[in-house]
Amino acid sequence: MKNNTVKDKSDAPEFVTLRPPADVEDTPAGVEIAFEMPGVKSSDISIEAGSGMLKIEGKSTLQRKGMPVLFKRSFYISDAVDVEKIKASAKDGVLTLSLPKAEHAIPRKITVS
Amino acid sequence: MNLLAKRENELPVELEHTFPGVEEFFRSVFGPFTPEVLHRQHSTWGPVHDLRVDEKEVTLLFACPGHKAEDFDVEITGNLISVKTCCDCEKDHSAEKHSYMFKERSCMSFEESLHLPVKVAGADAKASYENGVLKVVIPRKLEKNAARRTIKVSCGK
Numbered sequence: 001m002k003n004n005t006v007k008d009k010s011d012a013p014e015f016v017t018l019r020p021p022a023d024v025e026d027t028p029a030g031v032e033i034a035f036e037m038p039g040v041k042s043s044d045i046s047i048e049a050g051s052g053m054l055k056i057e058g059k060s061t062l063q064r065k066g067m068p069v070l071f072k073r074s075f076y077i078s079d080a081v082d083v084e085k086i087k088a089s090a091k092d093g094v095l096t097l098s099l100p101k102a103e104h105a106i107p108r109k110i111t112v113s
Numbered sequence: 114m115n116l117l118a119k120r121e122n123e124l125p126v127e128l129e130h131t132f133p134g135v136e137e138f139f140r141s142v143f144g145p146f147t148p149e150v151l152h153r154q155h156s157t158w159g160p161v162h163d164l165r166v167d168e169k170e171v172t173l174l175f176a177c178p179g180h181k182a183e184d185f186d187v188e189i190t191g192n193l194i195s196v197k198t199c200c201d202c203e204k205d206h207s208a209e210k211h212s213y214m215f216k217e218r219s220c221m222s223f224e225e226s227l228h229l230p231v232k233v234a235g236a237d238a239k240a241s242y243e244n245g246v247l248k249v250v251i252p253r254k255l256e257k258n259a260a261r262r263t264i265k266v267s268c269g270k
Contacts, residue, residue: 021217036218038176038245062163062176062246093178093245 015059015070020095022073030081030100037071038062038093045090047097049083052076056095080105162227171233171251175225178245179218185242187249189235194249197224232256 020035037045039060048055054077060069077083082102089096163174175196177185186197199222232254240249 021219023216023218024214026212026214031214034218036178036245038178039174041244061244062174090244092180092242093176 014067016064016067017070017072018064019073020056020058020071030098033075033097033099035071035073035095035097036093037090037095039069040071040090040093040095042090045088045095047086047088049077049081049086052079054086054097054099056097058095162225164227164229166231166253168253170253171229171231173227173249173251175247175249176245177223177242177247180242180245180247182242185240185247187238187240187247189233189238189251191235192229192232193226194229194235194251195224195226196247196249198222 020037022036023034025032025034035056035058037058037060039062040058041061044059046057053074055074056072058071060071062069077099080102081099085100087098162176165172165174173194177198180198184198186195188195188197229251233251234254235251238249238251240247242248
């Protein structure tokens, strides 16, 4: 069957998409990423992690050229990250993500007897 | 071990989808003189401000993520507003203390002054800081309607 569906874009919200600046810090426990996302409430942030990707998105109350700002950024992550234990917190316009190392990625000390 | 192993999606989403690789090409040719249009998706949130004027008040928004409310000094003199902030972020986030894989944020002190386009009642201004945005609301000073005067244009002769 031929698909004649035409997408109606008139209702689609328009955003100005910006890539938020980020600091990525290597810690013994894993990686910490801090994104600058001014004007974004914690309830307006969506974070997806899986299939080797980490995607963050946040709708801001700020505007550019009369349109609301959407912060959007994605990273490739290795399988050394324990996706189930990723934690996120937002404060003063900064979103902080903690990506802990997976069990198998933590180096173990082996004592030589 | 690099947990962000393979690579990072550095290119802006829209541009990358439309013209894959075009940004890298321009950067390799023009370097720091890359056309500004290619940077439009890259946010550089310094004290970016937004000014809104309506019938009753003037609203100023400054995007300053990572600060605290007590870091700000806001002064209004006549139609001139000055916003100043100083914080210890630079010391706290120095590369010596942290092992950054990369660092793009620039949480730093700044001072900015702006001439407002209308007369305001600075004494009644209010400021708040929420979600990394400093908001200053200043009521407009009501101007008395100037007396209307009609001037007749006479013929040159």
